[in-house]
Amino acid sequence: MSLPPILWMQAFEAAARTLSFTQAGRELGVTQSAVSQRIRLLEDRLGQALFVRHPRSLSLTPAGQAWLPSIQEAFTRIAEGTAEVFGPHPDAPVTLRATPAVQAGWLATELTHFHRRHCDVTVRLVSAVWPGDFSAEGVDMEIRYGQGDWPDMEAVLLNEEVMLPVCAPGVARQLHKPEDLAGHTLLHAAGFALGWPSWLSLAGVEGLEARCASFICDTQVATLALAARGAGVALTHRRLFEGRDDLVAPFALSMPTDEAFWLVRPRARAPRPACDALWAWLRDVGELD
Known part of the structure; x- marks a missing residue:
């Protein structure tokens, strides 16, 4: 079966969503009778009723209920595809x-x-x-x-990009070499390929994390906020550390990353x-x- 005209399917979607030919007509900029006519033509093409006409209301038939999600998904994909290729209105933000x-x-x-x-x-x-x-x-x-x-x-x-430890100035005054991290809290950001074990290994103190407390967050913004308040030492990306005046890098060593x-x-x-x-x-x- 060939697809019905899109105007008929638009009329069905609007009427099925609002359960009103009148409201559908307002949305589409046509009269109630025009919507009703398009629905009739659509039902004739499909060979099945899509609506039950009550004296003062509408309801969908089982066929109409089953078909509506497919029509709505198709219109949504058309809208998304148009935005993907052509973008929004030229004056949009x-x-x-x-x-x-x-x-x-x-x-x-x-x-x-x-x-x-x-x-x-x-x-x-x-x-x-x-x-x-x-x-x-x-x-x-x-x-x-x-x-x-x-x-x-x-x-x-x-x-x-590189990663490096950062902390509050007060904490940094206690850290002169990587071994000084022992007994401090290491702030971890989940979801990154490289973390504290990799940096500690590069610094020549592999396994030192076992002598440290840990605090795990799901974002780096949380680890940096905690570090700025003296809660521990965060391992962060250089770009996220730049320009901040509430954090310092206690060590010169930074760790390259392929991300x-x-x-x-x-x-x-x-x-x-x-x-x-x-x-x-x-x-x-x-x-x-």
Whole structure:
């Protein structure tokens, strides 16, 4: 069976969702009788009734109930696909997604500088802990942590990354060499390929974590907040530590990592000028670091 005309399916979806031909007509900008006629034509094409017409109301038949989710899913996918390829309205805000730790660190500084130069561009900043679907929130670009191997994505490396211990100045005064970490609390951020055992091994004190207390958080923003309050020593990325005046690095040793921060956007989407402006700004900032 060939697909019915999309206008008929739009009429069905609106009427099935509102259970009102009148309300469906208002949504679609047509009369109640036009909606009713399209539904009749659709039912004739399908060979089954989709609605039960009561004196003052509507209800869906079993066939209508079974078909509605498929129609709604199809319209949602069409809308998402359109946004993926063509993006939102040209005047819509540029939506940038990043983790809370990135937002609270260098990104806040760079967005401030960007806004001063491009005050005509509205930026919408949304939070993400893990990489997500670009269609879910209308996201234009994202700062992700990883190896840059995401399919169908354009990814720009925001400089090579290293990890280093950081803590409050008062705690740092007690730490002169890596062995001094014994007896202190090590703040761990879950979800990263490299952590304290790797840094301690590089520092020549492998296994020292067994002589330390531990505090495990699910984000680096939490470990940095605890470290700033003297609760322990956090192992963090250089980029998240830069620009903070409440944390210091007690040791010069930093640990390279094959994961880093990347500026990411879908390859298939045609970017708007405002998106290109923010993309170029963040890309150039990364290359200068």
